[in-house]
Amino acid sequence: MMSVTIKDVAKVANVAPSTVSRVIANNPRISEQTKVKVREAMEQLGYHPNFIARSLANQSTQVIGLVTPGSSDVFFQNPFFPTVLRGLNEGAHEHQYALQLVTGKSEDDIYNGVVQMVQGGRVDGVILLYSKVEDRIVTYLQERNFPFVMIGKPYKMAESITHVDNDNIQAGFDATEFLIGMGHERIAYIGGDKQLVVTVERLQGYKDALAQAGLPYRESYTVHESFLLEGGKDAICALMELPVSDRPTALLVTDDLMSLGVLNTLSELDMTVPEDISMISFNNVLFSEMSRPPLTSVDINIFQLGFEASAQLIKRVEDKSVPHRRVTVPHHIVKRFSTEYVKK
């Protein structure tokens, strides 16, 4: 499958290969006249530049590597993923970058994948779609001084890592305040894995809001479960073991998927939302509005998280000297039908 090369074009246009190369780059040092001539030849031959050769000469590929958490299987399932991908995609596309996935099953697999990508020169930069405690990949990238950005808040050294994130403390605060504003005083927090920075931060916001309203924080009102469906179930059962008069009148659930589990469990227990108990969720993914009742949810602008991440990374790739920064993507509460004023 011998392709048309720059040399073929040069021959047809009767110029040197370098001239053709310059025409492609639209170098101003080539006269309009020959530019036209060369372009005609390109057209005629159906020339398309070879990215690989260009990459080798340039030492740059125009490709961004996407790194998913070790348990990619689970991650892919979360509706967060498609949306953030859409954002990444659009951000990359705007600057003519392509996206490549680091494939791998185990944690080790992924690590090696990243190393190969980076050392192999396959990508110009890398985006981490997660943030976790003690990440070898982060360490590796930092040591090599390789451009990367992270979605979420770095576990440490946040000042020296460009990252895109929500203000999750504020989001937790706002959601809690929203419930308090509806008269709720017994509000439970159902969060995901405590290892995740996001869980901790939203919890902080929750506590802050309680404190500001003069409401007590109770250990028994916070439950941590995995982000999966079952997580929701287990969480709710734990809460329902409390004496009736002590049960929460509202729930703060940090993930829509978990919320769905909670909803189902509640309905099994013959409790209706929002009549018996109010519920505010996070992320506002597609099916927040597909559940019954549709969920009031904190929209964290997932698309934008992805979009900004791409934009920031490309900025770093093209100029390594730009200072590290944090981009905060705004959030807002989308009110639907899972929240109601508390009954007096």
Add this chain to the structure above:
Amino acid sequence: MMSVTIKDVAKVANVAPSTVSRVIANNPRISEQTKVKVREAMEQLGYHPNFIARSLANQSTQVIGLVTPGSSDVFFQNPFFPTVLRGLNEGAHEHQYALQLVTGKSEDDIYNGVVQMVQGGRVDGVILLYSKVEDRIVTYLQERNFPFVMIGKPYKMAESITHVDNDNIQAGFDATEFLIGMGHERIAYIGGDKQLVVTVERLQGYKDALAQAGLPYRESYTVHESFLLEGGKDAICALMELPVSDRPTALLVTDDLMSLGVLNTLSELDMTVPEDISMISFNNVLFSEMSRPPLTSVDINIFQLGFEASAQLIKRVEDKSVPHRRVTVPHHIVKRFSTEYVKK
């Protein structure tokens, strides 16, 4: 960021660059002795092969291009996507291939993206994650004789296109038969876009099953809507306009997402599933079991679709002469709680 090259290794190991190259390829014409020597040098220097250079010399990149339908935004949303991606990922990973997304918003964008990828030598092959009528991309790839496989059934020339698909006629048949087996005789078909081959095929299976059972096929029992949520709503409203005694006792819905819409609409109309009406769905994505009631759904093995697609493509890439073939991924009905025997 001058990296360690094959030459550096050669110097340290005191051999020629070509020898190093051969050691990397584990060429049997190199003695074990020098292999060890060279590997030590590689280790010592922290050598990693440069994929780009290798690609250029090899004329192969070990990268697979993934093409989403023009409306990628919508496609990403469908829970089909993450699962098929997981399968693709795993299939590719097994053979050390990476996945690259064709980015683009409009149909034209995507087309150009594919052309660039292909002509630019960025990818060794391409997987189309959809099947549609009159596709320029298919035409283009065929003209260039570029390796590709399709997920779904090609609109035409299916014999000359390697593709991975379910037996959707059979699946439609089985689902319908399942309902008939529960005593249902008035069964409605709610399908997606008629342009999609899959919709047409499942409808065919539905008709076949009715015919075999001696049940009449009625035009008024088939509704076609988009795959989105609202599709489900509109569809159900149309059916509910029929006289009571004529209303279906069971529904066949060709997509889980639509099913969810149907469920919600039904509940708004105070009809309960499966007591008032039974329902069987397709695809069995994550939230088939998250809905209330959990959906009986035809599992089409989405993961496997992806996995096989990768495997088949890689086979073609590595040997262009393998004959085109169709891979049929099996399906099976997962019984949950949305189907019940008809009341006499």
Add this chain to the structure above:
DNA sequence: TAACATTTTGTAAGCGTAAACAAAATCGCA
């Protein structure tokens, strides 16, 4: 041990493009 077969390693060209440097063409102005 000579003569040749076989195994192992080295030399060099090429993959398609970019860009530094060199050469040629054009221009302006005296």
Add this chain to the structure above:
DNA sequence: TGCGATTTTGTTTACGCTTACAAAATGTTA
């Protein structure tokens, strides 16, 4: 018209690797 300044184009090397071909080293046999 001629000469330097400027614009335009050409020559060549480099990017890091693979591989055909050439050369050297080793082994085999009489």
